[in-house]
Amino acid sequence: MKLRQFAFIAMLLVAASIAGSGTSSPGPMPPNRPAGNVEVIDLKGLRNIEFGDTEAELTRRGVLRTDLDACGPVLTGHDAVSPVFVEDRLVLLWVGDPMRTPEGITAGSPIDEVWARYPSVTRLPAPQGTHRLDGLLARSGDRAYLFLHDGRTVRKTIAGYADWARRLFDEGAGPC
Secondary structure, three states: OOHHHHHHHHHHHHHHHHOOOOOOOOOOOOOOOOHHHOOEOEOOEEOOEEOOOEHHHHHHOOOEEOOOOOOOOEEOOOOOEEEEEEOOEEEEEEEOOOOEOOOOOEOOOEHHHHHHHOOOOEEEOOOOOOOOOEEEEEEEOOEEEEEEEOOOEEEEEEEEEHHHHHHHHHHOOEOO
């Protein structure tokens, strides 16, 4: 793996943890909220973006912008999503409110709901003495959701390849 990519990933997790992992949601998606207002992130990716896609392919399709003054590439039409690429391949997506998993987990969801919807979730405690958030890793094959939380509610969701999600958590990286 290129050193630049590793440094970028490390920077991403640190920045998210320091910033409290973004804005919080008032809670889980209300049951009467129209489904069209919320986009679903699943373990394949988003509706037009899949894990494993290359930066070049996403740019060619007009889905990825690299010409903006941002800390990294930006997904067109996805303001609440930060992509993470390793060796030109999309490996993770950091998502915020109003994005949700197919099981309904979003920023602001109580962590009890994560345990209820993902019974085999693995607890990932943040290192003592840091300002990082704890994690819950819900793995399915080579993919996973990593839910960063404050002990009560989900603050940020990361989806993608399980090994990269775990490595990102262990290294303390985050989006800028």
